[in-house]
Amino acid sequence: xxxxxxxxxxxxxxxxxxxxxxxxxxxxxxxxxxxxxxxxxxxxxxxxxxxxxxxxxxxxxxxxxxxxxxxxxxxxxxxxxxxxxxxxxxxxxxxxxxxxxxxxxxxxxxxxxxxxxxxxxxxxx
Amino acid sequence: xxxxxxxxxxxxxxxxxxxxxxxxxxxxxxxxxxxxxxxxxxxxxxxxxxxxxxxxxxxxxxxxxxxxxxxxxxxxxxxxxxxxxxxxxxxxxxxxxxxxxxxxxxxxxxxxxxxxxxxxxxxxxxxxxxxxxxxxxxxxxxxxxxxxxxxxxxxxxxxxxxxxxxxxxxxxxxxxxxxxxxxxxxxxxxxxxxxxxxxxxxxxxxxxxxxxxxxxxxxxxxxxxxxxxxxxxxxxxxxxxxxxxxxxxxxxxxxxxxxxxxxxxxxxxxxxxxxxxxxxxxxxxxxxxxxxxxxxxxxxxxxxxxxxxxxxxxxxxxxxxxxxxxxxxxxxxxxxxxxxxxxxxxxxxxxxxxxxxxxxxxxxxxxxxxxxxxxxxxxxxxxxxxxxxxxxxxxxxxxxxxxxxxxxxxxxxxxxxxxxxxxxxxxxxxxxxxxxxxxxxxxxxxxxxxxxxxxxxxxxxxxxxxxxxxxxxxxxxxxxxxxxxxxxxxxxxxxxxxxxxxxxxxxxxxxxxxxxxxxxxxxxxxxxxxxxxxxxxx
Numbered sequence: 005x006x007x008x009x010x011x012x013x014x015x016x017x018x019x020x021x022x023x024x025x026x027x028x029x030x031x032x033x034x035x036x037x038x039x040x041x042x043x044x045x046x047x048x049x050x051x052x053x054x055x056x057x058x059x060x061x062x063x064x065x066x067x068x069x070x071x072x073x074x075x076x077x078x079x080x081x082x083x084x085x086x087x088x089x090x091x092x093x094x095x096x097x098x099x100x101x102x103x104x105x106x107x108x109x110x111x112x113x114x115x116x117x118x119x120x121x122x123x124x125x126x127x128x129x
Numbered sequence: 130x131x132x133x134x135x136x137x138x139x140x141x142x143x144x145x146x147x148x149x150x151x152x153x154x155x156x157x158x159x160x161x162x163x164x165x166x167x168x169x170x171x172x173x174x175x176x177x178x179x180x181x182x183x184x185x186x187x188x189x190x191x192x193x194x195x196x197x198x199x200x201x202x203x204x205x206x207x208x209x210x211x212x213x214x215x216x217x218x219x220x221x222x223x224x225x226x227x228x229x230x231x232x233x234x235x236x237x238x239x240x241x242x243x244x245x246x247x248x249x250x251x252x253x254x255x256x257x258x259x260x261x262x263x264x265x266x267x268x269x270x271x272x273x274x275x276x277x278x279x280x281x282x283x284x285x286x287x288x289x290x291x292x293x294x295x296x297x298x299x300x301x302x303x304x305x306x307x308x309x310x311x312x313x314x315x316x317x318x319x320x321x322x323x324x325x326x327x328x329x330x331x332x333x334x335x336x337x338x339x340x341x342x343x344x345x346x347x348x349x350x351x352x353x354x355x356x357x358x359x360x361x362x363x364x365x366x367x368x369x370x371x372x373x374x375x376x377x378x379x380x381x382x383x384x385x386x387x388x389x390x391x392x393x394x395x396x397x398x399x400x401x402x403x404x405x406x407x408x409x410x411x412x413x414x415x416x417x418x419x420x421x422x423x424x425x426x427x428x429x430x431x432x433x434x435x436x437x438x439x440x441x442x443x444x445x446x447x448x449x450x451x452x453x454x455x456x457x458x459x460x461x462x463x464x465x466x467x468x469x470x471x472x473x474x475x476x477x478x479x480x481x482x483x484x485x486x487x488x489x490x491x492x493x494x495x496x497x498x499x500x501x502x503x504x505x506x507x508x509x510x511x512x513x514x515x516x517x518x519x520x521x522x523x524x525x526x527x528x529x530x531x532x533x534x535x536x537x538x539x540x541x542x543x544x545x546x547x548x549x550x551x552x553x554x555x556x557x558x559x560x561x562x563x564x565x566x567x568x569x570x571x572x573x574x575x576x577x578x579x580x581x582x583x584x585x586x587x588x589x590x591x592x593x594x595x596x597x598x599x600x601x602x603x604x605x606x607x608x609x610x611x612x613x614x615x616x617x618x619x620x621x622x623x624x625x626x627x628x629x630x631x632x633x634x635x636x637x638x639x640x641x642x643x644x645x646x647x648x649x650x651x652x653x654x655x656x657x658x659x660x661x662x663x664x665x666x667x
Contacts, residue, residue, distance in 0.1 A: 018659070020650040032656055037569075040233040048393065051226045055389045058219050058371040059382040066370035071353030072360065076215055076371050083222045084427050090229055091423050098416065106657045113659050 018113055019120045032105045039097055047090055054079055145470040145477075146292045152478035157309060160328055160482075164313055164321035173665060174515040177318040177522060178245040178497045179407040181665035184323060186414040190421020192323045193405050195330030196490045197224075197396075197422065198429055200282055200457075200483045201549050203333060206430070207463075208456035210437020212446050214359070214368030216375050217437055221430040223389045227396035228426065230561075232419040235397045238568050238655040240406045240415035244662050246494075247403045248502045251563050254647035255575040258507060263582040265502035267559035268400040270586060271552050272495040275401070276488060276529075278548035280307070280537025282457075283484050289454030290461060290477040300538045306481065307534035310488045314496070314526045319408060322489045329486040332479050334425060337432040340460075340476075343467050344439035355435065358442035368441065384617045388550060391621030395553030398560035401494040410664035439463055488533060496525035543606060547598040550619050551589065558585030558624040562632045568655060570636075574643050577636030585628030592620035 023029055057065055058076060065076035112118065171177055184192070202224060209217030243249035248264035280303065287302045288294050313321050348354040360366045367373055375385035396402065406415045440449060440459040443466050452458040464476040500522035505513045513521075562581045566573040592615045593599065599606050601613030617623075654660055 018650075020653045021646055023653045024649040029653060029656075033652070036656060044230065044233050047226065047229050051223070051393060052386075052389070054222070055219070055386060058215075059375065059385060062370060062372045062376060066367075071351075072356035072369060073353050074369060077218075077356075077369070080215075080218055080222055083226060084431065087226055087229060087423060088427060091232060091420055094232060095416065095420055102656075103413065109653075109657045110659050113657070 017116075017119045019118050023109065023113060023118050026109075028105065028109055032102065032109065035101050035105070039094070039101075043090060043094070047086065050086060051083065054083055145465075145473055146290075148470055148474040149290055149477040152474045153481045156328070156332070156478055156482050160313070160325050163324045163328070164317035167320040167324055168317045171318050171320065174245070174501075174519050175662070175665050176320070177519045178404075178493070178501065179662075180319040180323055182408060182410050182662060183664050184408045184414075186409055186417025187421050188327060189323070189405060189409050189414070189418040191330045191425065192326040192408075193402065193418060193422040194334070194425040194429070195326030195328075195486050196401060196405065197426060198330065198333060198483070199279060199487045199549075200286060200480055201278070203337075203433070203483060204286075204454075204457040204460050204480060206433045207436045207440060208449065208459035209374070210434060211440035211444070211449055211459035211463075212456050213374040214363070214438075214441070215371045216373050218434050219371060219375070219385075220388075221433060223392035224396070225423070225427050225430055227393045228419060228423045230394065231397035231402070232416070232423065234568070235403070235564060236406050236415045236419045237412040239403060239564075240409070240412045241655045241658045241661045242651055243407065245404070245407060245501050246498050247398075247400050247560065247564075248498065248506075251567055251578060254567065254643060254651045255573075255578055260575055260578050260582075261502050261506055263579050264560075264563070265498045265507075267555065267582055267586050268498040268502075269495055270559070270590075271400055271556050272491045272498075274548045274552040274555065275399075276491045276495075276533050277536045277540055278552070279484055279488050279491070280533050281540035281543060281548070283537055284541030285454050285457060286480055286484065289452070289458050290480060292453075294453065296541070299541055303537040303541065304534055306485060307488075307530055307537065310485055310492060310533075311527060311530035313485070314489050314493050314530070315523055319404075319493055322486075322493050323405075323408060325482075325489055326486045329479065329482040330425065332475075333483065334429055334432075336464075336476055336479050337429060337436065340439075340464060340467060340472070341432040341435045344435050344443070344463075347439075347443070352435075355438055355442060359438040362442045362445050368438075380616050383622070384619055387617050387619040387622035390625055391550065391554040391557045391619055393557075394561050394621075394625060395555075395557035398556040398564055399552070400498065400556070400560070401490045404494045404497065405490075407662070412658045412661065436460060436463060443467075492526055492529050492533065495529050496522045499525045547593065547606075547618060551593050554593070554619055554621045554624060555586060555589045557621055558589045558628040559583075560585075561625075562629045566632050566636075567651075571648055571652075572636060573632070574636045574639040574641060576639040576641070577632045577634075580635030581628045581632030584631040585624055588624035588627050589620045592617075592624060596620070 065074065067075045069075060069078060170181065175181055206217055206221045209220060239250050242253050247268055248261045251264045252260040283303055283306055284299050287299045291302065293299055293302060313325055348358065356369055360368055375381050406418065409415050409418055437459065440463040444459065444462045449456065449459045449462060452462060461473055461476055465473040500518050504521045505511065505518045559582045562585065563578045566577065595613060595615040596618050597605060597613045598618045601611035
């Protein structure tokens with residue numbers, strides 16, 4: 005993420021509340037949450053639906069599809085597929101939608117745009 | 130070939146003891162050399178606890194897989210599939226899916242806001258002392274349960290793989306394994322521990338891959354044929370269907386739901402997994418670590434599906450159950466059947482390396498939590514210098530190592546298999562709610578954190594103590610007594626929602642407000658990585 009450049013106490017003088025209020029940060033926060041929350045809920049629901057089926061719908065899960073391959077095995081393997089799929093999707097989403105914005109904000113902070121006592125700070129003090 | 134009568138001469142296993150020991154000794158020798166070389170640069174606390182934050186995402190991801198794929202998941206899941214069929218596979222899926230919680234909600238944010246331990250993150254914007262103490266206690270509890278389970282499991286592995294069945298001989302081997310672990314962690318710190326885990330993960334996954342291809346080739350690379358042979362060998366077509374293990378009663382069905390909840394929510398809150406995210410230089414590398422570990426762990430559990438049914442078809446469930454080590458012997462017996470003494474020796478050595486690697490990871494996590502959270506931040510109130518802190522951590526390693534050896538010797542032969550499930554339940558109840566709340570809920574307060582952590586920890590432990598795993602059943606730890614008023618063997622379904630509820634309740638009833646500047650700082654840091662701990666340059 006390229007944060008090798010900053011000094012350890014670069015963050016010490018930053019007014020984080022001001023950064024938090026910027027439209028740019030709010031956008032990053034929204035992009036992050038609007039991906040991870042629905043995705044977390046979706047995969048948890050899908051996993052527990054699978055566990056409930058294995059627990060309470062044994063007949064359905066035991067239905068043979070091809071040879072000895074049954075519904076239960078296919079749904080189980082689909083859990084692997086969805087886990088790998090969500091992983092790949094999140095990585096590509098982060099690379100495209102999150103990392104560039106995070107890097108921009110970091111550069112601005114490192115450029116001392118949000119230091120405490122800077123003239124940009126408004127009515128709060 | 131698939132109609133072959135299972136014939137594995139269990140007695141012949143003993144003849145391979147020397148070979149097993151030889152291959153394991155070779156592993157120890159190679160890793161020792163690497164640990165010594167890697168540890169020459171161990172100077173600061175960040176070197177000792179976090180390997181100078183210098184591992185790459187792929188290295189760390191491999192180490193995470195090495196840390197996570199314990200003997201319980203290699204030998205245990207293969208055996209569970211061999212004996213109980215589909216339900217063993219069902220069990221492995223929870224262990225994999227759980228990594229999405231780590232990937233989406235925890236890994237990067239934690240890397241950006243913490244330094245060495247889980248408590249660093251939890252106490253970031255809340256009141257230091259109470260939150261740090263609670264987080265350190267739950268870290269130590271999880272590590273203790275997990276460690277005891279691994280060391281107790283070592284005893285049954287020894288009887289299986291080395292053919293040593295007397296108590297004194299097993300105790301001696303436990304002492305040797307424990308002492309080796311202390312040397313690795315003491316000298317190598319996190320760097321040494323990581324290398325042991327990486328080497329072990331590569332050996333384990335390669336070994337499992339070879340065996341998987343071997344089994345598949347016997348059945349013409351046709352999964353359906355393999356499944357058919359497993360069902361024929363078991364004389365029970367239901368090994369291909371769910372329900373053989375968890376579907377027995379309504380209680381066992383509910384129990385599996387509870388276990389599933391603990392597995393899925395516990396993994397991303399295991400302190401020794403969380404600590405691994407500090408060994409990489411940036412949040413992006415932490416993300417890469419999880420991606421690597423998801424691929425490796427997923428691939429490995431797909432192998433165990435083939436190995437489990439392969440063991441059922443080629444070795445037979447009855448032979449497995451009657452072998453020393455019982456269900457755990459499925460993978461070693463299959464190795465012996467396929468590749469004779471040499472493959473068995475290799476797989477046995479990998480199993481020992483597995484115990485060594487997992488125990489080392491747990492020990493350094495517990496020692497870091499004691500030295501960094503309790504000693505440096507609570508007892509000496511942040512005034513201790515880093516040198517003293519690392520000295521305390523090293524002493525703690527020795528104490529924990531000795532405790533682990535004693536625990537392993539005395540728990541040997543006891544039925545303590547529930548301890549791993551308990552560790553996951555405690556992590557999911559005591560740690561996860563507070564991790565999620567403090568990262569995502571602005572209003573979360575210190576009181577919410579302490580209620581949730583102590584409430585979740587106490588609920589998980591008390592419910593286990595009152596469950597059939599401790600008393601009231603033939604398979605209980607104390608079969609003679611009966612105070613099992615809680616029907617489930619896994620407390621997760623009660624303790625996890627309770628801990629989330631307590632975190633919310635403690636917060637809304639809290640009259641104190643937390644520092645909003647600190648909250649802003651944590652949120653900005655967690656998402657942007659500004660001010661995150663950097664890699665150490667040597």
